[in-house]
Amino acid sequence: MVSKNTEHPEEIEIPEEISGLRMTRQRQEVYRILQQERNHPTANDVFMRVKDRLPNISLATVYNCLEALVQHGIIRQVNFERESSRYCPNLSEHGHFHDQTTGVIHDIDFKPGIRLADLLNLPPGAVIEDVEITLRGKLANI
Amino acid sequence: MVSKNTEHPEEIEIPEEISGLRMTRQRQEVYRILQQERNHPTANDVFMRVKDRLPNISLATVYNCLEALVQHGIIRQVNFERESSRYCPNLSEHGHFHDQTTGVIHDIDFKPGIRLADLLNLPPGAVIEDVEITLRGKLANI
DNA sequence: ATTATAATTGGAATAATTCTTGATTGCGAC
DNA sequence: GTCGCAATCAAGAATTATTCCAATTATAAT
Incomplete structure (x- = not known):
């Protein structure tokens, strides 16, 4: 080949x-x-x-x-x-932080052991297929 | 009334x-x-x-x-x-569950005492201005 | 090799939203 | 009241990301 x-x-x-x-x-x-x-x-x-x-x-x-x-x-x-x-090739469950000053998008991971669905009051019988978390804000320049 | x-x-x-x-x-x-x-x-x-x-x-x-x-x-x-x-007049911090079978969108509240930013590995110095949580899935008919 | 199936191309079509322009309105100063 | 100014509104044109479509090309199956 x-x-x-x-x-x-x-x-x-x-x-x-x-x-x-x-x-x-x-x-x-x-x-x-x-x-x-x-x-x-x-x-x-x-x-x-x-x-x-x-x-x-x-x-x-x-x-x-x-x-x-x-x-x-x-x-x-x-x-x-x-x-x-x-589009993004990172398949792990993660969110995104959108820096409003630079426009850069950072991948955000959950702290270990966190399961988002546990923290929400979901309607009874809800079966979650997909989760999307987006944060917008700024990076304090330190 | x-x-x-x-x-x-x-x-x-x-x-x-x-x-x-x-x-x-x-x-x-x-x-x-x-x-x-x-x-x-x-x-x-x-x-x-x-x-x-x-x-x-x-x-x-x-x-x-x-x-x-x-x-x-x-x-x-x-x-x-x-x-x-x-558009939605619910100003409280909440997410949305999108039922893929009916197309209906449900407001989702956090369980009391949950602060999302505590659960994420944010980049240092990140100041969050806005959070958006979207869930997609189905409602098991019970 | 022939046929069938899937992928690619380029351009036209679509749909949500924004922009432009001119008309209308509301409102404070006189 | 009415004059002038700024804000708002209406109608339609323009924009933009994306999808659709018809024709061609590539790949796979027989």
């Missing part, structure tokens, strides 16, 4: 298939960018970056790839207000 | 001004609808409802009113994924 990228040994190797999703060249490159850019890029950010390697890729394809990756649980889609969706 | 308004006894009385915002007729009616419809209506939902009383109101005005009310901390704007924004 011919290695796809012997000529780029430092790069992340991405398998042919991840959790049942066929990893086409476009999906590979989109996914690679998310692995590298950990700053929660938008579809358009990804599009601009990916064009270095796939000059003919279309924005629609980037959207398709991102959706496929999200659907298969390989990446997460994150929304802030009604801004463009952002 | 305590009548607050001699003309329309069942209706909510809305003051001339709330937290520095002049309550024009349009803003009053928009606000009244939010008080009555506790199901997190969208701007368009509000628009359709408010036309009963103000047939000439425009959608742009509804957006303006909602924004003014949000800006003055009189109502809250709530976003789910990238759907239309929804």
Whole structure:
């Protein structure tokens, strides 16, 4: 089998298939960018970056790839207000802190042993499928 | 039932001004609808409802009113994924549970004594201005 | 190799929201 | 009251992120 990228040994190797999703060249490159850019890029950010390697890729394809990756649980889609969706390869349960001065988005982990659903008055019979926590604020410069 | 308004006894009385915002007729009616419809209506939902009383109101005005009310901390704007924004007059710190089968949105309160920021590993110096918690899932029919 | 299926492309379409402009209103000073 | 000013409103155009669609290309199956 011919290695796809012997000529780029430092790069992340991405398998042919991840959790049942066929990893086409476009999906590979989109996914690679998310692995590298950990700053929660938008579809358009990804599009601009990916064009270095796939000059003919279309924005629609980037959207398709991102959706496929999200659907298969390989990446997460994150929304802030009604801004463009952002994407992130961190699958662990975590929240996001949106720094209003810099615009930077930080991943926020729970302190160990915390189960959010235990702290809320949920309606009886509620089965939680997904949780989203977003904090907005500033970083005091210390 | 305590009548607050001699003309329309069942209706909510809305003051001339709330937290520095002049309550024009349009803003009053928009606000009244939010008080009555506790199901997190969208701007368009509000628009359709408010036309009963103000047939000439425009959608742009509804957006303006909602924004003014949000800006003055009189109502809250709530976003789910990238759907239309929804609006809610419940100002207490609370989250939202989005029932995926019915589409209904339930307000979720914290159990008493819970302070979310205590449970998270925030970046040093983070000053939280706003928190948003969204849960998605189903209600087991019991 | 042929056929079938899935993915990609580019452009058009959509939908929520914002912007623009001109008209209207409310309100204080006179 | 009315004059002037600022705020608000209305209507429609513009914007923007995203989705849809039809045609092409790539991959897989037979």
